Amino acid sequence: MSAVVTEPRDANLAAILGEAPAEAKWLRWIDEMATRAGDSINPILIKETRQALKSRQFVVTFSLLLFAALAWTIAGSLLLMPQIYFLPSAPTMLTGYYIVLAVPMLLVVPLAAYRSLEGEIDDGTLELLSVTSLSPRQIVMGKLGSAVLQMMLYSSRCFPALHMHIRCVAWTCRR
């Protein structure tokens, strides 16, 4: 007999659809706090981040970045052999990571932010935004904030590779 697996839902949506709230008291408390915190965040930032994280562009860039960072970890480590055991390897390795990160940081994210703003004009959604309570400043700041958030997420993708590099060097040094 197969168990029915339900997809975890957003707490807000569950509340809207009249579904039972989370059982545990502490989970409900977290839900409430998250809702309150969410209410004080720029709506554009929330919308843009939701949109960006679901987009194909983000998935592809994120995967490629991870792959490139891991590839550089292996390639960089091999290139620096055998000096890697007795000379500092961090400057060269970090330069490689910066180059890998430069592609999304300097190209993908700014272009996506520009496209998002342009899309608002082309799709006629800017007019709809202008009849809401949002100010032009909030719209622009929300979009920039989302771009910064995406940059932070992309940067975090290099950390596992960096960690792997350090652990490998430490492990081989001990041997």
Place this chain on the structure above:
Amino acid sequence: MIANSKRTPGGSIRKSFSGMIPLGVHQDESPCIELRRIHRFFGTTRAVQDISFAIPKGSVFGYIGPNGAGKTTSMRILATLDLPSYGEAFIDGLSVINDPELVRHRLGYMPDSYGTYRDVNCWEYLDFYARAYGLTGEERLLRLRWVLDFTGTRKIAEKPIRGLSKGMKQRLCLGRALIHDPSVLILDEPAAGLDPRARIELRQMIGELAERGKTIIISSHILTELAEMCDRVGIIEQGRLLATGTVDEIQRQWAEHRELEIRLLSDINAAANVIRGSEHVNEVVVAGEILRIEFTGDMRSQAALVTKLVQAGCVVAEARAHSKSLEDIFLQVTEGLVQ
């Protein structure tokens, strides 16, 4: 007086449900929407010229005109998206020029384009606009729940907008316009491209909103639809308002000639000869056993005409005047000119 107001992330002051003036419905008996001598010029093009009308609370006003007549321009002025070159417009007694921020809280605007986002599902879309209008916490959840129920989009709440049909997208966009419980709705071509079922459902929703006291201004090219759902209509061409009032009022105002149909059981050609040359009769056409008469007189002259036929020995089985449809009136009033 602003009571129980709070500053929201949307950046504006919004009154709470327990406030002095609830937002959802226009409160007094003064016109809910009013345009006073509105003009809008784009260079040498006069998009809107001297348009004035008032719409009372809870009415559905149909705005009719050919493409390029100035409907969207005047609707955009009402929606605070454009400024008139001259004149004033009021929503709920507030000037769209001087108090646009307050007006925006009172109106829901639905343009002729859907205005949806990629990679967003239905509830995320509505949730975003609820936040953008400054709704927070429980109030936002209640409004979202109501909108999903009212527009029948609850079942598709988690579906991406990209995959929705036109009808569903239109429902969602109506939901977006309703999310902050406005007292006035401005709907620009909401029925465009919808199938008959979706149009009927949209009509029902608009009717229900009017019953709830919302004042609605709606433009459409589907005149039969408008005639059924609107209390009043305004016909605009080349930026000028040519006629305004109920369909009956406009009909009376513009009824230069009517068509009478008389079914006869006696010799129809003899009857046609009796009628021809009579006062107010322009043209007489014989179609089988029916006599079609183009007539310019009033009801009394119409009765006199039938009496004349009876006195001449004609056997009149049926006599009826064709009331003009909104389409007929539209064709009569407008000349099909564009700027």
